[in-house]
Amino acid sequence: MILKIFAEYPPRKRLGLVAILLGLISIFAGNPNGKTMTKINAQEISMISSKEITKIAVDELANDIIKSKFDYRLIDLRDAKDYSEYNIPSSENIEVDQILNSDLERNENILLYSDNDIESTQAWFLLKTQDYKGVNVLRGGIESWKKEILFPACSCNKTPTIEQKHKHDKLLAISKFFGGSMNLVSENNTDGQNRKMPVIKTPAKVTLKKANGKKKREGC
């Protein structure tokens, strides 16, 4: 019977009614602006987490920074105090509970790090539930960064092979670049772990501005 009444209206009035109906429904359909409620497909996430959690190793990151080639946003998830003491050059500080309120976008490449892997994985999950596409995690976090980049262990034998010397020089150069120093103690000595963190002096070559600065005009 309702359909009959509906059919009697001219096309434009029908459209108007449909519009009003859609408007009424939309009141209950949620807020496209916000990110509070979300439909999580748990099955889907459990399947992708084994494959898709893209882990970046600290030496890859170090290389990228030295070459000034980064097409991602480096996010430091620790608290502000730790961040101001030391942070990896070119990183931004967003704490985990603020990650959803931040200006991160779904189509950006994002690299998360924290002290180790815990907060970065938590943040990864949060972003994944909101359908962020390009989220990656720095494997090992700051602890790995300290161990491998800033204060790399030096297996200093007296007569290194060419390959070993190469490796040694490379590690030395990288750690110098970031203001660290070679950890010249034997492996058993854990003294190196308590080294003072280097003061953040941005190595001259690192431009903190993102390379991808081409903001296209989208206005009218």
Added chain:
Amino acid sequence: MTAPFYKFGFFNDEISLIIAFAIGIFFGLVLEKGGFGSARMLAAQFYFTDMRVFKVMFTAIVTAMIGLFYLSWMGFLDLSLVYYGDTYLIPQILGGLILGVGFVVGGYCPGTSAVAISTGRIDAIFYALGGMFGILVFGELFPYITEFFYSTYMGKINLPTLLNINYGFIMLLVILMAIGGFTAAEWAEKAMLKKREGE
């Protein structure tokens, strides 16, 4: 979320220009079909004889608005990646006023003038030239009005956020207002017709 396609890297900049061209064709086609290639038809809006400017604009806005909401609700479109400009309230109010005056004096708006030129309206050419002149004046005055130009900045803000009202509710209000407006427009057209027939 897979849309907007361009922002998720489905195609590069070159292709986007081809798409721009294709979308433009449809845009021009629809506008001309609706009679917007004619300055007299556009101006008729402001003399109540033919209110199609209002009808077309608001039908389009309501359609797109509803489409955006539901595509976003479905998880298909990421609404946060759809661009719209920042709000600078006072400059935009003043700009709108000036443009409105220009609209009824010149008889076109930029998009419709392109359509009019393509269908041979000579006055539209003068309009476009005038447009460029106006922009030149603006560009020259810009260093002196820079502060005003950037005043009353509100950022990328939309009505539901500003008024702190449910998005869907605002949509419903817009729809009801549009329908109310259409009814009033139809009435005005009929009244105008009667008046003219009576003359």
Added chain:
Amino acid sequence: MLNFKKWFSHHHEDNAMEGHLTQKHYTNPYLIGLLLGIVLLSTFVIMGRGLGASGVLSTTVSVAVDKVAPSHTENNEFYQGYLGDGTKSPFKDWLTFSIIGTVLGGFISGAISGRNKLMVEKGPRVSSKKRFLFAFVGGSLMGFGAKMARGCTSGQALTGGSLLSVGGWAFMIMVFVGAYAMAYFVRRQWT
């Protein structure tokens, strides 16, 4: 056989101002609005942006000024915004290509409907010369206002309006206010 001719058969806008009768020959404005809304929505879905038109005029002006007096544009933020960073032509821009398409689309539609005609749109009480003057003045006001408002009816009103942008709505309302306010004073031109 699908009677396409019926879809496109309208002519004579000569009486646009006068009768409801002739308007029956135009496509239903609500249908046009629906189609326009779909075009707009497609743009949002495909590109993540809306339509626009005044930007093309601005680009043209900026390039022209730059050619004539490059030192002048260097310090002017407004022109620089349209000239880009120099890596590619300012005209290799989404809006430019879409306007070219718009011109073509308008031409095609006009050709099909038989509305393509080299003529001057004006009311009966005014001369062509006067109309040209009005068009130029109106255009200038439009250009100035559009830049002030960061957009025109396509960009701010349609795009901003459907996204419920505060500035877009404020702009749109003021356009109608301004136009209605001025209509009385230029009625000679149209009626």
